[in-house]
Amino acid sequence: MATFITFAAKIKIFSLFLCRKMSRLRTWSWVLSANFSEGLPYTIVNTVLIALLADMGVSNGPAAMIPSLLALPWMWKFLWSPFIDTHSTKRRWMLLTQAIMAVVFFLIALSLQQSWWLPVVVGGSALAALASATYDVSCDGYYMLALPPKDQAFFVGIRSTAYRLGMLFASGVLLILAKEGTPSAWQRTFYIIAALMLLLAVCHKFLLPKVTKDAASHPQQTTEQRSIREVLKSFVQLHAGKELLFMLLFIFTYRLGEAFLSKVTILFLKDGIGQGGMGLNNEQYGYLYGTFGTLSLVIGGILGGICVSRWGLKRCIIPMVLALDLPDLLYVWLSYGALSAEIPSLAVIGSCISIEQFGYGFGFTAYMIYLLECAKGPYETSHYAFLTALMAFGLLIPSTLSGYIQEALHSYYSYFAMACLLTVPGILMSIWYVKRASHSAPQSR
Numbered sequence: 332m333a334t335f336i337t338f339a340a341k342i343k344i345f346s347l348f349l350c351r352k353m354s355r356l357r358t359w360s361w362v363l364s365a366n367f368s369e370g371l372p373y374t375i376v377n378t379v380l381i382a383l384l385a386d387m388g389v390s391n392g393p394a395a396m397i398p399s400l401l402a403l404p405w406m407w408k409f410l411w412s413p414f415i416d417t418h419s420t421k422r423r424w425m426l427l428t429q430a431i432m433a434v435v436f437f438l439i440a441l442s443l444q445q446s447w448w449l450p451v452v453v454g455g456s457a458l459a460a461l462a463s464a465t466y467d468v469s470c471d472g473y474y475m476l477a478l479p480p481k482d483q484a485f486f487v488g489i490r491s492t493a494y495r496l497g498m499l500f501a502s503g504v505l506l507i508l509a510k511e512g513t514p515s516a517w518q519r520t521f522y523i524i525a526a527l528m529l530l531l532a533v534c535h536k537f538l539l540p541k542v543t544k545d546a547a548s549h550p551q552q553t554t555e556q557r558s559i560r561e562v563l564k565s566f567v568q569l570h571a572g573k574e575l576l577f578m579l580l581f582i583f584t585y586r587l588g589e590a591f592l593s594k595v596t597i598l599f600l601k602d603g604i605g606q607g608g609m610g611l612n613n614e615q616y617g618y619l620y621g622t623f624g625t626l627s628l629v630i631g632g633i634l635g636g637i638c639v640s641r642w643g644l645k646r647c648i649i650p651m652v653l654a655l656d657l658p659d660l661l662y663v664w665l666s667y668g669a670l671s672a673e674i675p676s677l678a679v680i681g682s683c684i685s686i687e688q689f690g691y692g693f694g695f696t697a698y699m700i701y702l703l704e705c706a707k708g709p710y711e712t713s714h715y716a717f718l719t720a721l722m723a724f725g726l727l728i729p730s731t732l733s734g735y736i737q738e739a740l741h742s743y744y745s746y747f748a749m750a751c752l753l754t755v756p757g758i759l760m761s762i763w764y765v766k767r768a769s770h771s772a773p774q775s776r
Contacts, residue, residue: 358482359489361538365425365470366490368531370497372432372463375524376401376456378502378621381597382613386512387448391602395594395734399727401456404464406723409716412468421476422539424469428462429532433525435459440521444514476542495629502621510614566714569707577767578705581760582718583725585652585698588659588754589691590729591736592747596662596687598734599743600680607669607743609680619681620688627685631692638693639700645768648697652761655694656754658687663751666743698722701764 377398384394415424435455442451474490475483509520570578600616602608611619631654639647661683668675702722706715737746 357538357540358478358486361535361540362474362486362489363493364531364534364538365474366493367497367500368429368528368535369463369467369470370494371501372459372466372528373405374498374501375436375505376460376463378597379505380452380456381594382506382509382512382601382616383452383517385598385601386509386517386613387443387514389449390734391595391598391738392735394598395737396731397453397456399594399730399733401453401460402723402727404457404460405467406720406727408464408468409720411465412472415465415468416472420542421469421473422541425466425473425539426532426535428466428469429528429535431462432459432466433528433532435462436521436528437525440518440525443518443521448514473539473542477540495625499622499625502625503617504621506613506617506621510612510617512613516613566717569714570705577760577763579721580756581701581764582721584756584760585701586655586695586726587729587757588656588750588752590726591733591750591753592659592662593726593733594730595733595737595743595746595750598737599662599666599747600684602743604669604672604674607666609665609669609674611680615677619677620684623681624684624688627689628692631689631694632696633692635693635696639696644697644700644704645765648701648761648764651694651697652758653694654690655697656690656751656758658683658690659747659751659754661687662747663744666747670742670744697761 380398380401381394384397385391389397415421435458439452439455442448442455445451474486478486505520505524508523509516567575597616597620598608600609600611600620601613602610604610635647635651638651665675665680665683702715702718705718736749737743740746740749
């Protein structure tokens with residue numbers, strides 16, 4: 332009898348151990364897949380769409396403008412976050428928006444061999460952008476509700492990695508799948524995208540645990556709406572006079588040159604040699620820019636965070652802004668060679684892309700840390716959301732106009748030279764930041 336009781340106790344202990352392990356595995360699964368689902372549609376709309384439009388014969392002006400304007404929902408998503416908080420649950424919002432994106436991408440695929448494809452692609456991408464931004468809000472809220480604070484801290488890096496994997500899959504694997512660049516190749520690719528989004532929605536139906544706290548709360552609506560109304564007043568009170576002027580100038584100039592490059596570099600790399608481009612097909616672009624470039628971006632961002640945490644922003648910002656801006660000269664060099672049809676090897680082009688993306692990831696870290704410094708006071712979360720909206724707005728105008736400016740200059744070489752000149756204000760603002768920091772209280776790390 333005693334032996335039987337001991338055996339039963341061991342079975343119970345093993346069962347509890349197995350349940351804990353299964354629960355942990357489930358948590359890992361939905362954290363990875365949910366944040367992968369954030370990076371995937373964002374990159375499809377902001378990067379993959381540019382390649383699609385270029386392959387379908389759209390000129391550089393609208394090919395750069397359309398994805399730039401479609402970024403607006405991610406810029407202003409905090410405006411409807413109170414509605415998500417007070418209607419239904421975060422889990423239902425996540426499932427609904429993923430299902431919407433699956434349907435939209437399926438409709439885009441259906442249209443790509445029809446004469447009326449462009450309105451469907453633009454309208455569908457706009458709806459996908461709105462659904463994706465809403466998914467981001469609900470996913471972030473669900474993460475905070477479903478996990479205790481200790482696990483939230485543990486999975487921060489995992490979330491970021493999963494998001495980057497979504498970007499990597501979209502800009503690398505999906506473009507490689509559309510390597511021929513024909514309507515049929517793109518149609519096949521978007522069918523795969525739609526199936527993947529549907530699969531993620533079905534998986535999340537079973538993976539996402541139901542959270543008792545995840546429910547609408549109408550009294551919360553008043554608090555949230557009041558904070559949105561008051562955030563601007565609080566923000567202006569905390570950042571008054573010269574400090575506000577400096578902050579706005581810094582936000583709008585730090586990556587001004589890179590903002591003009593962000594869309595046109597894709598068009599330059601894919602454009603034909605006779606048009607002054609590098610002549611990469613989608614497969615080559617997917618490997619060089621979408622895969623190796625994205626990995627370089629991630630590594631640069633990680634290294635940038637390590638450097639600032641060790642030496643502080645004041646000591647790091649000058650090297651970081653130079654790392655952000657100086658590699659832009661590589662595109663000047665590449666486009667100059669293209670004028671005489673002297674196209675370097677794929678290894679050289681890939682190295683230039685990786686260096687530029689590494690520098691962007693490294694230098695952009697300083698920009699984000701500066702925004703964190705500016706987000707202070709009783710509404711620091713809302714302040715940070717407002718600052719990131721300003722950041723996105725600073726990127727929106729240059730990237731929207733970039734394609735038209737490049738067409739007006741009739742040359743990628745002239746355009747990239749102009750973009751390099753526009754990096755000077757950001758470098759000067761970084762030097763000004765160091766001088767201001769030297770005359771203020773010692774900077775805390």
